[in-house]
Amino acid sequence: MPHPHPHPLPLPHPDVAALLARSNRLGSDARNTNFAGGNTSAKGTAVDPATGGEVELLWVKGSGGDLGTLTESGLAALRLDRLRALAAVYPGVEREDEMVAAFDYCLHGRGGAAPSIDTAMHGLVEAAHVDHLHPDSGIALATAADGEKLTAECFGDTVAWVPWRRPGFQLGLDIAAIKRDNPQAVGCVLGGHGITAWGDSSDEAEANSLHIIRTAEAFLAARGKAEPFGPLLDGHGPLPLEERRERAAALAPLIRGLASTDHPQVGHFTDTEPVLDFLARAEHPRLAALGTSCPDHFLRTKVRPLVLDLPPGAPLELAKARLTELHTAYRTDYQAYYDRHATPDSPAIRGADPAIVLVPGVGMFSFGKDKQTARVAGEFYLNAINVMRGAESVSAYAPIEESEKFAIEYWALEEAKLRRMPAAKPLATRVALVTGAGSGIGKAIAHRLVAEGACVVVADLNAENAAAVAEELGGADKAVAVPVDVTSEEQIAAAFKAAALAFGGVDLVVNNAGISISKPLLETTAEDWDLQHDIMARGSFLVSREAARTMAEQGLGGDIVYIASKNAVFAGPNNIAYSATKADQAHQVRLLAAELGEHGIRVNGVNPDGVVRGSGIFAAGWGAQRAATYGIEEDKLGEFYAQRTILKREVLPEHVAAAVFALTGGDLTHTTGLHIPVDAGVAAAFLR
Structure with missing residues (x-):
């Protein structure tokens, strides 16, 4: 039986909790520092498990973290006595880089995150809490030609000036000496770089940081001239x-x-x-x-x-x-x-x-x-x-x-x-546009492409579904939603423009949008035929044409994938409009593969069959029509399709998505004009 009162996770050390709260507040305001810029620290005592005695520690934001989202796992933890002892063995600025490796010998336990180059600044400065930030206002003073003079005018003797020095151990020694020699100072402006502030408590350090930033802002506003970038250039104003x-x-x-x-x-x-x-x-x-x-x-x-x-x-x-x-x-x-x-x-x-x-x-x-x-x-x-x-x-x-x-x-x-960073995913840097991505196969494809590192434009007639999928995929850094009727040239052009503004262009297009009307020949109307062909045959043509324009302009090659069907090669009953348009799509693959190869654009197809689960087409009536054709209950359709295959396996949207990835993920670099069956084995649809 599980214990009725399981032990809660240990709370962070009080100094760590205060440090994280301060870091998150400072990092959430762009006026204070940029994304992943700057670092904060706290000094305190904790029990050393090896001795049972107390040990002085430094907790400091580790390399590569972001203050606004910093958690305890993003902190490096070091023993202060060992860190300060490094001053006695510091070999000088000529061998500065060796000191980062030396920090590893100061870690407490596993040490947490990798210590950054700024660790010395935090450990050597005699203050319980230290902030190093990159505020625009502070860097403006730091990069002014007479920055030292302006800093004195702005702050008097409460903020010191530190001439430019590359970040490292010597800069930490410099700032420690400046604080020691200027007991009235609450911080300093680092020439060409940013600011550092300190305090005896977390609240005091934060208040001093904000004082430097806001005072510099006010000084620049009061003293600054109206047009620092000069007069307007004729004809250079913003376009509407x-x-x-x-x-x-x-x-x-x-x-x-x-x-x-x-x-x-x-x-x-x-x-x-x-x-x-x-x-x-x-x-x-x-x-x-x-x-x-x-x-x-x-x-x-x-x-x-x-x-x-x-x-x-x-x-x-x-x-x-x-x-x-x-x-x-x-x-x-x-x-x-x-x-x-x-x-x-x-x-x-x-x-x-x-x-x-x-x-x-x-x-x-x-x-x-x-x-x-x-x-x-x-x-x-x-x-x-x-x-x-x-x-x-x-x-x-x-x-x-x-x-x-x-x-x-x-x-x-x-x-x-850079070398410590994880290897890039197979589709990293690639931008995909998937039509009909608001549900079913298209949604599964969008999810797989993002999982493999791509950015995705989720294009769908249903704007609400498209937006929901884009949000599922991680929001604007991963995916954007665009409402698209693929029968409209204007809407397709607008979708590619949205892709260009969001991600710079498009490298991978999946023609997946479609509907299906299942009727015998004598019941199929001209309207049925036209609608089926407008969406899939004409729509795929229009999307591929726009994709080719963008890809040729980029000069980076690209992939166009058609989600066709087993019905493109298999003659089934009561299916004239759907199967004919799928055959049209299948031949578009061959035609475009032959034509676009000179631009490095590969064109391939996937022929699924019986993808019932999650399918928008089946849910919209196609499932009921096909079930009636085969004389079975609609909820048995997926099982029916599976049993008529060689492998006796049901085909899911994820299996089609896997085929799209196989075609575009980097291993089939010399393959174009191919159709991959994803139908669990239908002998009558084998390609010959």
Whole structure:
């Protein structure tokens, strides 16, 4: 018998609980720090299980975590006595990187999360609670040409200035000395980087952090000039909303293809007012060329963006041609940047494509290995715009030296962090559009594609069903819903535009939308025939045509998969309209495979049969019609279909989804024009 009062999970240490609550509050406000940026810590005592005595510990946010969502598992736990003892064996800045490995010898027990490079800052500063954050207002002062003077004007002697130093053990020693020598200070501004604050309690540290951030905001607002980015450029104002989105959707596949020259990327589009205003101003080319400064920024945005140097009203084809030229120049410049600073020990170049592309009057395109990474890169560049605005409003924006940026971007420790990341899933970076994805086979396909790493556009006539499936799949970083009637050219074009704005384009299309009308020939009306063919034969043609346009523009190849049917090759009774249109779809596969191969687009099909469970078609009346044809009860239809197969197994939507993945997951790279039966074995439908 189970114990009637099971032991509850142990509560976190009080100092840990306070640290997590403070971290979540600070991290949930973008004014305080960026996603996954900054770190917080607490010092306290706990019982050492090895001795039974008390031991002083440091709990600090581990490498790669996010303050807004930080939990106890995201903390590193270290013994303070051993961490502080490292100062005596510190070999100097020339061997700085060795200290991160030394942190492993300070861990308490299993130690929790991997300690970050900023651990020394938290452990060496003599304060019970320490916050290191990347607020836009603080970085604006940190990157101003006369940042030290402005910091003194803003805070007096209550906030110290720390000249730029790469994050590491020496920076921790520097800040510890500054706090020791300035007992009146509640924190410091780190040149080119961010802020650090401290307190004797968690509440005091949080209050001091917020004091620095809000005081800097107020100082910039009061002292800043009205137009820090200069006057408006003639003809560079934002296009009207609909025209802007239309232009963005037209440019997105090309830009995504360019940004994926070295490695496939997922895209994100932003046209918020701060971005559009920045791109409308006279100083944006100069400032964009200076690049970002805070290490968290340029690690995600690269040292600088690609900026289109044409006004919004330039002809679309001219804009595309110019973007292609600028991309070639960007890659040349980035290679030169790498060559200027790389040493024999530097990691290999990780790719020369831009992570941020700015188009005046339209907005910002950002790229990453998945949607979240692409979105966060855009958020970081928005942070950079805010930083530039603040610095230019009171001084001049002066980011850290290019050599320092390179040293961090190609830091051995950063490379080690990248290598610790899990291997990418088979469909990572791929964007799929699945028609009829609101239920049945289409829904199962959408779920499988997302599980394998893809982003999915859930297209369905039923907008409510599509939205529900997109939410099930994880929301906007995984899937978006679009209502689509596949008989409408306009709605199909709109769906592909939505895909371009959400993810940058489309790589994988599944033609799954369909209905079925089961009648004998003499009872089949012309309306029945036309409806059946409009949705499946014509609809698949229209979707494939739009897909081919997008894929050819991207230049990344692609996959088009038709969910046809066993009935495409098997002649069954009372099924003329459905089977004929499925045969049409099956031959579209062959025709398009032959035509689109030159673009690297593979076209294949899946021929299911008897997929009853979860099927929208069967639930809408097809099941009752087929059951009547075979003289059985409708709820026995799946069992009936299974028993007439060779394997005697019922076919489920998930089995069709597995076939789609088999065709697109990377192993069948040289296969096109294939039809895979998923029917548990129907000899009369064997392909010959």
